[in-house]
Amino acid sequence: MSSRKIRAAGAALAFGVAVSGCALSGTGGGEGAAGDAAQEVASGEVTGEVSLQTWALKPTFTDYVQGVIDGFEEEYPGTEVTWLDQPGDGYSEKVLSQAAAGELPDVTNLPPDFALPLAREGQLMELTAVDDELEATYVAGGLEAYRYRGIEGTYGYPWYLTTDVNYWNTDMLEAGGLDADALPTDLDGLLEQARTMKEESGEYLMSRTPGLGDFAAMGVEILDEDGTEFTFNTPEAAALLDVYRDAYAEKLLPKDVLTDTYLGNSQLFTEGKVAWSTGGGNFIDGVIESNPSLDGKIVPSEAFGTPPMYVQGVSVSANTENPAAAVALARWVTNAANQEAFSQEVPGIFPSTLESQENPDFTESDGTPQGDAKVLAFTSLAGAEVLQPVEVTEAMATVVKQQIAAAVAGDVTSAEALDVAVEECNKLLADQ
Amino acid sequence: MGTTNAAPRTPATAPPPTRVTARTGARGFSTISPRETVVRYGLMVLVVFLTIGPFLWQLSTSLKGAAEDVYTRTPSFLPTSPTLEHYVTAFQAVPILDFAGNSVVVAALVVGGNVVGATLAGYALARLRFRGSRLVMAAILFTLLLPGEATLVAQYLTIRQLGLADTLLGVALPGMVGMINVLLMRTAFVAIPKELDEAAIVDGANAFQRFWRIGVPNVKGMIAVITIFAFIGAWDDFLWPLIVLTTPDRFTLTVGLQYLSGVFTNNPRIVAAGTMIAFIPIVAFFAVLQRYFFRGVDEGAIKG
Incomplete structure (x- = not known):
């Protein structure tokens, strides 16, 4: 259902732009x-x-x-x-x-x-x-x-x-031998605590794969200045994917983060299946509305790296x-x-x-x-930035997601996956 | 639903010796071992669960109390403190009955258009010989290939030029003769033995008499099928009514129920209640028509 909807949106979007282009050729929206x-x-x-x-x-x-x-x-x-x-x-x-x-x-x-x-x-x-x-x-x-x-x-x-901040399920942290007063502040800390939790209670802390936003948050340029070419196939981005690939191999992430059944870390967090999620400033209200039993068991902390705006x-x-x-x-x-x-x-x-x-x-x-x-x-x-360029369409996001999933699963090397993703995205960009 | 669709005409060609209904038909061929029975029922239960599982989950969500968790580690289907308050909230938050009334108008137009239009067109393509009939068939097949989304904006511009933007007729018009329904009706008419028609011609019946007295009585089952398809299609459609309609008073139910899930407010229980309210008429409609739906399966063309 959702993939059909996305395709529908894409088709309608492309067509709508084409039609509006024709309809307006006479009026001109230029400088005059x-x-x-x-x-x-x-x-x-x-x-x-x-x-x-x-x-x-x-x-x-x-x-x-x-x-x-x-x-x-x-x-x-x-x-x-x-x-x-x-x-x-x-x-x-x-x-x-x-x-x-x-x-x-x-x-x-x-x-x-x-x-x-x-x-x-x-x-x-x-x-x-x-x-x-x-x-x-x-x-x-x-x-x-x-x-x-x-x-x-x-x-x-x-x-x-x-913007997004981090949310933690204190009950699960405690059961996993972790301290809600010593929350991780970066990816390394997160991995370490995920490992502890996995050993102590067998539960998951992390439940997401990285995306363009994560690359941008590390300072990787996603799209060049003219908006004509994607540039996120850098060694830094590949290194981040490697970190996630190793974490996945170590079973620090639930298996289905790479499949279509993945509902997103916020949904898994609401269900009490993972202890960490990101979300906006009002995310906590929505979670408690859905699952009142989580009231009082959620603490927020600052996002890792540059927060998204x-x-x-x-x-x-x-x-x-x-x-x-x-x-x-x-x-x-x-x-x-x-x-x-x-x-x-x-x-x-x-x-x-x-x-x-x-x-x-x-x-x-x-x-x-x-x-x-x-x-x-x-x-x-105050320090937030728009991380994912708005030029990234639904179709491009899908390509990137697929390639990242392949890299995290270990099917291809991270550098290869990023090269393919950049190439495909550039094609899609050129077709617009 | 899928199987009845393909099956309607088969019993006509091979009438079993004893009177056997479609449901128990399997027993007529051979007796099955107990083990096979278990396997069959097991598969059936599995499919039933897969099909109605999400529906049951929505139903149970809509009945869960505000203090109850909606998303649990293992989905729970039994609300511990069942309540109908979310239905009340949904009714109070949006004028559901007005929206439903608009949906009924659209659905009636679409069902009427399809029953009349698709039946007439299907008969013409199956039984009448006229210039360009092959061309018409080809055109119909090709339009089926076009995804509806691709023509959405062009369709809207057309409807707007007809002066039908923001009207219920504008919502209904593009769906009033569905090409797939024309094809279905054509298939049903083709399956009536030609001899019947020829006999009627000998008796001096004109085209319309043959259509009305020989064609239609033999395709009632298929008419029920397209009625249901047309109804569900019209009732469930979201994107097209959203694009055509601007005035909230004219919103159909699917569009209007969106008011229950705003950007910063999203109580899954109320949304689920709204979904159930939209769903009930479809169940009722199917329940009323299913008699004809399955009767179509039994009907043979040559009965005398």
Whole structure:
């Protein structure tokens, strides 16, 4: 089922881009258009109708979003916001078909990887031309996520940010002869403790194979600067794979991490089958909701190496009929006050605005593991980076996963696996 | 389901000497040893478990209390503190009945379209001789080869140009005559002995009379099959209605139930309850139709 879905998404994506390319060849989204937009935004009055599309926020956050919209309409009299909320599944297909039909909402919540194909096709407004305050308002990492290799400009206002921290099952640690106060802080420590646990209780600590994110976290360059060639087949990456291959041979990882039955370390963690998982600042709440018996048995700690940064943002349609109001709305949704209020609603997500970074609400824990996780996640964000380039498509990720699995299983050498993965990914990249 | 699909016409060609139903038919050929019985039942239980296991798990998840673990090391199917509160929550969180009503409209359109359209087309391809009939067959076969996802966006642009974006008719239209159903109906009509048709022609019956009085009565089983296929297809479809529909009031059940699993809120018990609510009509539909479904297996064409 899931692989069919992925293929479906891939096909729809490729086709959608092709179609939108044809549909728009007449309008042109180049620099001339950007210049016009800048003028319209600068001189245009913020009034009239404007549409906002969010992703799976109804019905839980209806009140919050409605409050933001009401505030906007009050701030700019004469504006009228139409709010659309799309269901969680199939969002990428929905957005692409909207774009192909030329009916992309004026302001749309798009994660960087969904925004990329639209930016390539000139469907999104380039924001540096219309807004001089970007750098002064948002954290650099958030903006960076909407700047793509090979395309000039910034294509989204950063909205909320998340990152991963480590989570540990204290019951399992104790049974495995480990101390929850002396958690591992790097891969070597992790391997050592996994070995202890394996010997003491026969349980697993680790349950994941490395990915592009892990390579990037070690400082390996994944994609070159122009975005034309993958470069992650380095000796450092191969060495990391070797470490995992040896760990797998030593049975420190469950067998099915390499097969399709693998549900992900967070699922295994929730089931109480492994003692370690990574997850966002609100991961702990979800686990306890599913399995209340884990309440009080989970402690968080900082991620190993460079923490990943996950960015959500809002983009403005290049074809909006009301550019001034659309840009104003995008700024409004992502302003510090609204973002801070949203982070209060959802523990574990954090504002991307610079002025919110000193807010004591995020830096002081209430003493619970949930509170600790939140603070840890927030403090990690300062050093977090977008690890996996957004140019990596589903198809590329699959190729990489397969090659890494082959290397970890010991079927091919790590260097060979990485060479094949790079070659295949470059082919896929060239075909786009 | 798969076997009945392939089987419908076989008893007609080899009527067994004694009256034997399809289910006990095996006994007519030879008696089986007790050991084989055990093996057969063992395999059957295994397949039943594999097929309905995930379903049972969803059902049990939807009934588990908030204080109960959903994911355990060994899956547990019996809730220790069963509750219906998640169904109540699901009903309160989203207007499920309105969504279900929309789904019913779409399903009715699709089922109606397929029963009428696929039956007529199948009969035409099986029994009528007209210019280009081979071409039509080839075209139908080729469209079957195209994955639906590949045409998704083009289909949406078409529906939009017809002015049907954000309407239930727009959701139903592309599925109203399924090519696979046309093929199934054609196969069913082909299996009716030609002699019956020829006799009717001698009696002076025109094409429509032959279709209505000889064709249709002999393919009721297959009509039940495509009805069920069309219903399930329309009821379960998610991506297409999601793309066509914009106004939440018009969402079908599969799309609307997505509201139960938001980005930061994902209570597996409520999601499971929503899944069960969407699933019940399919069970009911199949239960009502299964009589015809299996009767189609027994029906022979030449009965007199």
